[in-house]
Amino acid sequence: MPVLYCHWRSGGEGVFRRAFRLEVPGTTLSEGSVADLCELVRRSALFERSLRRANADPALRGSSASLSLRWCCDDEPLERAASFSEPLLGCVEAGGDVFLDVRPPPAEAAAAPAEAPTAPAASAGSAAATAQRKDPAESPPAVPAERLEQLLRDADASFAARKLRRADDAWAAVLEADPANERATIGRARVHLDAGRPRKAARLLDGLVARRAAAKRAVDPAILQLHGQALRQAGRFDDAVAAFDKAGVALPIVAPTAGAPAAAAGALAGTKGGRPLSRLDCLAAAAAAMLDQGNDVGAVQVLNSVLAHAERHTGVLVQYARVTALKGDTPAAIGTLMRAVVADQTSAEVKEAFAKTVALPGALDALLALVPARDASAASALGFLAMCARDFGAVGAAARLLVHATDRDPASATYALNLVHCLESLGALQLAFEFGRQFLRRNAAAEARNEAAYYCCVAQCLGTLQRGRDDAAGTAPRPPAAAGAAAATTARPGLGTSLSLRGEASTGPATVVHVLGDSHVMSPSWHRVQLPSSLLPSSSASSSSSSSSSSPGAAASAETAAATANATALLVPALTTGIKAWHLRPASVFYPRVHFEAVAGALPTGSTLLCCIGEIDCREGVLLAVEKRRYKDVESGLRKVATILAARLGRLAAERDLTILIQPAAPVLDPTRPIVVAFNAKLQPAIAAEQERLGSQRAAGRLVWLDYLPRMLDGSVADLRFREPEFGLDGTHLHPRYLSLVEDAAAAAVREG
Template identity: 25%
Template sequence: KESINQSIIMTSKFYFHFNSEPNFTAVVKWNGSLDVTVGDSLADFLVRFNDKHGAQRSLSSSEVGLSNSPVLTRSQRILESSPLSSLSDRQDVYVVLDDSPRTAKQTTNSRSSSVKKPEVEEKKDPAVQAEITKAFDQAKKFEAKNHIAKARMLILHLLEMDPNHGAALELIGRMDLQRGSYEDALTHLHKAEGVATKRRKLFGMLGETYYRLGELPSAIKHFQNALKHTKSEKRKDDIEAWIARVKYEQYGSQEAAIRIYEQIFNRNQSHPQALIGYCMAAADRGQGKESIPHLLKAIVSAQQQKSDKETVKRIGLHFASVIDRSSGVRDVLESLGDAATAVSSISFLSTVAKNHGAIKASVGFLVHCANLEPFNRSIALNLIHNYEVLADYNGCFAQCKQFLSRNSSASVAGLGASQISAIIDSIDLKQDTIFKSDQRWEKLDDSVKTEDQIINPNKPPKPCPYSNTELDLFAIYITIVKIFYVTGCLHPITKLINLMHKVKSDYDIHLTSIRNEHAYYSCIAHLMNNVTEKWMNGDQKPTDFKPLYFCGDSHSLPPAYQTVMMNDEPRILIPKLVTGLKCWHMRRESKFFPSMNFDNVLATIPKGSEVIFNFGEIDCRESLIICVEKGRYANLDEAMNVVIGIYMGRLKQLITRRKLAIYVHPVAPVLDITRKNVVKFNRILEREVSKIPELKWLDFDNRMTLNNQKLFNYVYALDGTHLSPRYVTLIEAALKKCE
């Protein structure tokens, strides 16, 4: 704070050169004013040139252009409309004779210059005007609900009736900017600029649009216009922060950008965009640790001021990059001082770190919280899940055992932590798997149901009577079942399920805060009937089978520990669970924790292995339709092609880097509500797999459905969401076709 408040905004110097005869150089000084353009300085230069050399040669602005080099080219041209702050301190600017400066200036800003003021129109028919008003009002309601596609459709219909409706043009321009259609945004915003009476917001949106397109001089020009038309001090700070960002990130004027950030701080020391910009500049100068107090303030300010998603993400990603090192957590805790004992605050920082890729740092924050509050069940549960993201199941299990040991008197519905500890304390995850142990299995009680409420709608669940803390404890219990199943430590699971089923009972736990944990537990409880029958009698041993890895979301659980013949060789399917991963998360730039979980799980698969990949169900169930509604894609086909392209790109990378032999599994069409989309997704997925010779498609998606793929084949039903292990015969047949 002191370094910001004590900073001195120094005057910058720029050197303007005219290298033709007669040579002339002038020093132009800038005192930090944001209103001065490069053209203003050129005018000053020309006055001084003509004063000295006017008798020999006189220059006017119409016959010269400005350049970053002695030769005037399109790429080196400096626009006169650019703010002087866009130049770097002590930069050389060349004043070069130009035969066609007028044409160049016109083409540079062709989008905005093409906008014409509308002619005066006749008064509209009242019925037409009523329809326009109704369409606009409905479009605003759709936009408020994030149904951008519907809102755009209404606005486009409105603009057919009234092409110069300023508010409608501004609305569709804003929506185009939000959905990433920047050329469309420019078209609509520039037209709105020509007809709107209030253009303050338009200039700001135009500035951001040009920034997204990489057209930086135009971006700064429109931000400058927005600044001139803005009275709100807060809005001025927002715009200046944008100008500084453009300068720093892409324009090369880093010192000028820092000065702008410091000017904002002098007025508002809690401005999120200025704080993150300043912190990023500090990190670039090797002062990331020193900037942590400002970074923490940015995180808090963004939350308190309800900043836009892009700002929150930008802050989160930078925070993750600063703390994702051995001393990162310690540096943050030291910076917090006495506040480092506030568990809720540290837990929040853990979530920020996790959501932006710094998983180990997130674990570190939660370990600190757990030491402060060893009885806090929510902290313990989150810590266990973070170890899952790291694919560190030994760490998961150790945390489970430690928490239950510390809280031996805790219980939910009469099931005590000490009872669970008595079963798990002697277990070694590495030694007690079905591959290394001959432990005795316990049969599932007859009272354990094998039918799901989705399949039996006539038996509605009862309201859950448990408190949040009781639910968190039960979530820890049932997560132990998940850990055992994923790691192949199967023999204790039936004993645990027999105990936990009494807690689960017929309650609607799937509607509570632990619905995700419950979903995994419920699926595994259904599967254990089949798994125990297969391995309990000891006629076969898993060590007799070579592993065939199955990498997927929760749909990797049903085929786990089943066996197939592949190339005349018996194989056992080994689950490699990646929780919550969408194809969209496989983007190279993604830092969301499912992406990190995917990387960590892949690291546990030996190079050169044969792997079945099964992803895309969550995209079909959650993301694709929403993205179309938000207008990010024109239709479902486009959305599916994009995410499948991401999926295929990642698989090709794994073939090259990890030498994996990859089989692509179709998405399971179990859910009625998504089946139509799943069938379409599988058709596109099969087509794209066929284009990559190294990939093999498991061709059985039509066997999972009936009636021309309109109905699910309930022969393969399990719990209303997942396939039964019976479907593994389809995998085996598809593998045979791939030989």
């Protein structure tokens, strides 16, 4: 239910009193309803009583006190500041304030002595003050100014150290005591922007700008620039362009020389790349907002007006490259971006623009034409550009750039490893294997332990490691599909051959079940397991059943028996190195997402899949995201990540008619085991909800949760451990012995329907 929290504020002395809480059922927040909302407050009996108390408060009576209304329903926030008939000093917004000048004039207060109790006698002063403090409508005494200043200093230092959660907590404490504090408002807006919440950032800054405008105070260009960034990311392009235009008016066309003082708002909001803002910064940002909106003509006009000053301004160069690419002049766009890369090799904006452009048809050839054909010194430049492309999703272009880098520097282990990784991410395991083997043979004396280990990893994916050595030295490696289902390879270095798995005793044909996920797919791969036929592709299920009976009852019994009967499955790796559930969100362009999509797109339609994803999220992803304030706590982060994973697996199952058996995230590390268990507790119902959605839509595919953790772990939440120490392999992966639990959990899932 929408709620208004009302407070009295005294601007002169910093007094802050909680007045009352008013529920407003059925009220939505929009520009047209603000005046009605204010009138609702005025007519409230709570307001009348609160007004009498305020008149009796020496700190509020006779001062410039006002009533602050905080709207605490975020469903329909007011998206922009506006002018209303009420004498507002701000705008109503989610988490923000609107101030009504409802203090009666001093003469009116004096003319109404019956409503304003007389001051108590000196002897009764303590009792009256105690009674006033005990009033539940009152807030604690105001926070001293020295304490607020200390909180602000701590927040600035924490933000500079990228400790965003600590900074945000400090700024929130300041705003609790002083809702109009500009430093804290700007700080929280920066945190919201960094955490991917531009709408919240825009609303905070809407209020700040509106309050300054109402007070006829100029707004610092740095604040306007930050406001424009939030508005652009929130999709409010016209407002963003207006904010950038206002910011640029008061700034020089180019940034002052090094050592010049920062903008008035301070380093927190007023610098770009460690230097003061310039008009070029604002114009480049305005052009970007126009391009986002589809206003190419306006963006070109803005950029053409500043080209004489923009040779080394990366923001202008990036937007100019966008314009030329939209016009189809890809070579010109690449040339412009190369100048931007030279000007700033650390800018994420430049790297992302380069990745998007180099993936366009003809872009790579235009880039290579700028690089000397046999210049060894160009190898480092090509390697750097390859990493820029890869990190923002242009993995194919990155692989081609690395081929040229290795041609110029054949002994570089770094270029070789990155190229193998790119080829793997594209699903080209055969090429990755061949290149890795050739590199290691050419550089046998070099210290390339990581590269050799990675080569072995790729070789295992191809099924070429047997008996602890590469037996493909004289023959070409055979991918699982070419080798056939019967070519099981169960012996790998350090794992042995006797694992007491029920499927290992079978030597006949087996159905391929791919194991999709991060490095946790490697230990179970190339083993045989016994799985219910009903979970395997239909051809496998039908082959294990008998159709000789003509009786309906016998046929039903045969069908039930066939569903619960086991068949042999060969686990084949479908490795997606470093994949997190977080990478699977639709907005992600990071290369593990490209790798996942390449592997998932090659899975046979109608097949069965064993999936193990989520351990890396629990180990580092969610914890770091909480520190960056992307989530308010670990629990909400785990819930969000589990929802992302369940949704992507549901779409994959429906798109390719897959049966996906979902393993719990592997609880392999002692320090993160409680977090992994908590994540699995969120993932299981998310998978169930996604499966219910698939069923309601009669979509192809299905999701099956393998609930075996209770049999794997023992102990309290604070001291979880493996029931059998042998489940641990190398401290970071599970021993294939755990596959017996997978077999039992799959059988139980079929029995329970």
